[in-house]
Amino acid sequence: MAGRDLRTLFSTNDRSLEAGEAFTNRQVQWEVVAAALTEHLQRTADAAFDVEDLEAPRNNVLVFHGVGGIGKTTLSRKLEAALAGAERRPTQWGEPTWAGERILPVRIDLSRSAGTDFEQVVLTVRAALSTLGRPLPAFDVALRRYWEHQHPGESLEEYLRRGGLAGRFGKTMPQQLQSAMADVAQALALPGTVGTAVGQLTGSLVRALRERRQTVRALAGCARLADLLEAEPDLEALSFYPHLLGWELAQLPTGRRVTPVILLDTFEDVGDRTHRDLERLIQRVVWLMPNAFFIVTGRSRLQWADSHLQGQLDYTGPAAWPGLAAPATSIPAARRTQPAGGGGGRQVLIGDFSPEDCDDYLARRLSVEGRPLISEEIRHVITARSHGLPLYLDLSVLRYLEIRRTRRPTPADFDHDFGALIARTLSDLTPDERHVLRSISLLDAFDLPLATATAGLPHQAAAQRLVERPFVRENPFGLWPYYLHGLIRSTIRSADDASDDRWSAHDWKHAAERALAALGAQWTTAEPTGRDRLLLVGCLRQGLPLARDFHLDLGWLADAAWAYVSDSVWEPVAPPTRHTGTTGLQSAAEALVELLAALARRQHEHRSVTASRLAKVTDSRLLPASLQEMGVYYLAKAQRDLGDSEASRRGMQAVADGGGRLAPAARRGLAHLARLAGDFPHAYATARTLGWAGRQHRVEGDILWPHGDINRAAAAYSAARDQAEQHGIAGERATSQAQRALVLAFADPFTAADEIHLAEQLLTGLDLRATGFTVRTAAFVRDAGTLHSLAAARALRIDIRESGVAASEAVLELALAFHHAVLGESDKVRAVIGRLQEQTRTGDYAYYIDIAHFMAGFPLAEASTARWLDSAEDVRARWRQLVHTRQAALGHPTADT
Structure with missing residues (x-):
């Protein structure tokens, strides 16, 4: 099915270039046509089918609609060719199921450029039927009367020749009309030349029909012929004449029956949603020829099944057009094994080409000696940019030829x-x-x-x-x-x-301002209970790039940013970073985009990357004071994760002293830093002052579990989790539950299994990398003392090191110390202690070294820097007892090493 692409052929002097009119497979659309046409043929062949029934629902129309350039006109042409004969049908389309039926395709271009009016539509259908080789007297008499009134002195033969219809369908139609007039005149025994007595002939024919004369019994079966011949022969009357065509087709002998398939292309040019005059006339043709099948291609779905159009069109509503009332079926160009269509919906949205079809199209459009001219790399770029739209592929081919005149095209040329x-x-x-x-x-x-x-x-x-x-x-x-x-x-x-x-650029900025304000209105006017996470994230994802790209004021985005961080969920909201050629941030909106992007990405990047990005934001000083505080706080958190406690302490102290929204969180951060340094009394005293805003219960749990005080720590985490649930803070709830699962895993593996499962459920849909590490560490502790758990620990260590979260790696090492202590593997416990000493050189988490000694029953090698809430011996006893309990449960010896 490859023809000559003349436009491409005349775009180059290279005669070795083969410019084929590549038609990418639309097999699915063909299957839809075949199924619908088969059903139509079965319906019209039924003995109960009555072509003159004007009240029966119509299902004789199939609509393909899609965006401009999707390939609707090409599809219409290929369908016309395929219906005309097997030799013109693509082999991949397969054989139709109507073998033995005569199909007559008639394609009519309704585009403005074609200049087709309604008169031409009717004449095109009649001219196509002239290939039957016989007159259609009921219609022909009415048409001849119309022509004499509307085109006095104008030759119908010349009109058909000038319009191209004689060339398409032959020159027999005027002769058939003349023959029909002569036959009627003879039946009525009228004297004189028929061509000069149209009015006399039609008048006599009407009287004969009214009187039911035997001489006109062949036409008397058409119940409405007399009424149409008596009506004023104007365009309105012409629009009802297709009823006569439908009746004439139904009178054909069985062996000469034919089903016209009328393809109406570029239907969007018929009119608009206000001016439907031409659409109304064409709809009458479809309704009055129920034994013909119509395939409409255009940009929009047909609205004929919409009841609100009553009065604008003659036949409307779902009862009239059941197939058009069903929701539009979307069928992509990608190949499928099962066709859509048949008795279901008759409105089909033509989908975009699949990437494979795009590449196939580009490879076959231009070739030299049978090889694709466009390289695979360039085809890949064009395909990605095209979104599957054939018009884009077409334009890219012409661009390729244009560039090729002066140089060799490159993939970068088609990022266009x-x-x-x-x-x-x-x-x-x-x-x-x-x-x-x-x-x-x-x-x-x-x-x-x-x-x-x-x-x-x-x-x-x-x-x-x-x-x-x-x-x-x-x-x-x-x-x-x-x-x-x-x-x-x-x-x-x-x-x-x-x-x-x-x-203009000014217009675009005003529109961006309106869009940002409209998004903000949806966010800010929603009821507090309606401000769900989905709405927040959606508004941020759309609002942030608008503010950044058009240099808009932050407005509601500041409050939305606070709402985003308060839940600690961290799904991505910021658009991709733009490469503007500048090295620094240029506006508050750009700084906010970078801030939120860094916070979300920290779950997937090494903490050093996060710290660098946040430092860039805070150093720019572009954000308002409250959001600057946010940047400083999270930079301090990243620094703490990296082990830079001094820098973290400075940042936390600055935020705490500022008294802003994050002041309680910063005080919590200071408590954590005290805990990391082993100053538990100071950390605990600070924790008792934090309240819910500072996550007091979770901080208390963080302080209690290193003491081996498992029950109190678990109770504190449980209280923290319940508080977070009451306040609707999903991230805090998951974090507290993960910590509860971890500490219980040391004491009771069976209880811990349920707690881990709950933590995993609470993490679903959240992006909390460090909390995920905690849950995985809890699972390892639960299985401590068994050999199969070590593989999981090795994989977990790799993931933690990629993240740069030092605290998570230290906790994992402590879990390994517990595992080896349970197995009585003293040397391996000492190896863990050595790694902990390396990790805690800054002094943070140095008390983990003490705990590892306590677990294994080792004396401390040097004086501890930790200040415990109670005595070191009490802490030692609790951890050693946890090891003994696990050994007893597993049947391992419990003697001290």
Whole structure:
């Protein structure tokens, strides 16, 4: 099915270049047509089918709709060729199921450039039927009467020749009309030349029909012929004449029956949602020819099944068009094994090409000696940029030839947007719809209120019409249900726009301000109970790039940022970093984007990377004071994780002294730093003053469990978890539960198993890397004393080192000390102690060395720097007892080493 691509052929002087009209497989669409046409043929062959029944529902239309450039016209042409004969059908499409049936495809281009009017539509159908080789007298008499009134003195034969119909279907139609008139005149025994007596003939025929004369019994079966011949022969009457065509087709002998398949292409040019005059006339043709099958291709779905169009069109509602009332079926171009269509919905959204089909298309469009001219690397870039839109592939091929005139094209040449896509998309939109389209291109997703507010319009009508367009996709499960086709959106945002109503940079900024304000309104006006995490994250993901890219004030984004960090969930919200050619941050919005990106990414990056990014933010001084405090606090946390306690202490103290929102958290940080240094009395005294805001119970648990006081520590973590649940803080709840699981794992593996399972459930959907390490460490401690647990510990150590979280690695080493102490492996405990000494050279967590000695029953090698809440001997006794308990449970010896 490859023809000659003349446009490409005339774009180069290279005669070795083969420019094929590549048609990428649309097998699924063919299967839809085949299934629907088979059903139509079965229905019309039924003895109960009545072509003159004007009240029966119609299911004789199939609609393919999609964005401009998706390949609808190409599909229409290929369907026409495939229906015309097997020799013109792509082999991959397979054999149809209507063998023996005569199918007559008739394709009509309704585009404005073709200049097709309704009169031409009717004449095209009749001209196509002239291939039957016989007159259709009921229709032909009515058409001849119409022609004499509307085109006096104009030759129908010349009109058909000038319009190209004679060339397409032959020159027999005028002769068939003349023959029909002669036959009727003879039946009525009229004298004179028929060609000069059309009025006399039709008048006599009407009287004969009314009187039920035997001489016109062949036409008397058409119940409405007389009424049509009596009506004023104008365009309105012409639109009802297809009823006569349908009746004539039904009278054909069985052996000469034919089913017209009328392909109406570029249906969007028939009219708009306000002016439906031509659409009304064409709809009558479809309704009045129920034995013909119609395939409509256009940009939008047909609305004929919508009851609110009653009065604008003659036949409306789901009862009239059951197939059109069903939701549109989306069928991508990718190959499937099962066809859609048949008795279900008859509105099909043509999907984008799959990446494989895009590559196949590009490889076959241009070739030299049978080899693809466009390299695989360039085809890959074009495919990725195209979002599967065939028009983009077409334009890229022409760009390739243009560049090739002067140099060898490179992949970078095709990181490109085409303004022509904008023209194709905007061509049939109203000014308000174009305005809304440009506005919503700023948004990842939207609903009607958000689109209307972003456009700054007082009513939703334009947005409502726009979402019915095929380049607007729908995800009914999304926070905002609508989103733009990816290529259309990127092109409108970035390509040079030569349209008359193109936007200036000032216009784009105003639209961005409206979009940001509209998102903020959805966030700030929601009831507190309605401010769920999904809405918060969605607003941030859309609002942050708007504020950054257009240098807007932060406004509501500051409060939203605080809400985001308060839950400690850390799903990504910041857009990708832009490469602007500058080295520093340029605005408060850019600094906020970097701040939130660093906080979310810290769950996936080494803490040194996080610290570097946060230092860049705090050093810029671009953020307002409250958000600057956020940067300082989380930088101090990263420094603590890296073991830089002195820098962390300075940052925490600064935030605590500032008295802002994070002051309680900073005081908690100072308590942690005291604990890390082994100053437990000071840490515990500080913890008792923290309250919920400073997460008092969790900090108390962090202090108690190193003392081996498992029950009190577990109770503190339980209280922390319950408090977090009451306040709806998912991250804190999961963290507290993970710590509870860890400490209980030392004392009671069976209880710990349930606690670990709960912690894993609470972590679902959260992005808390360090907490995940805690849960995995708890699982190792639960299995301590068994050989199979060591493999998990080795994998966990690798992951922790990649993260740079020093505290997690120290806890893992302590868990290993417990494991080896239970097994009585003194040398391995000493090896753990050696690693702990290396890790705690700064003094932080040095008391873990003491605890490892306590577990194994070793005397301390040197004086401890830890200040315990009670005596060191009490702490030793508790840890040693935990080891003995585990040894007894596993049947290991319990004697001190």
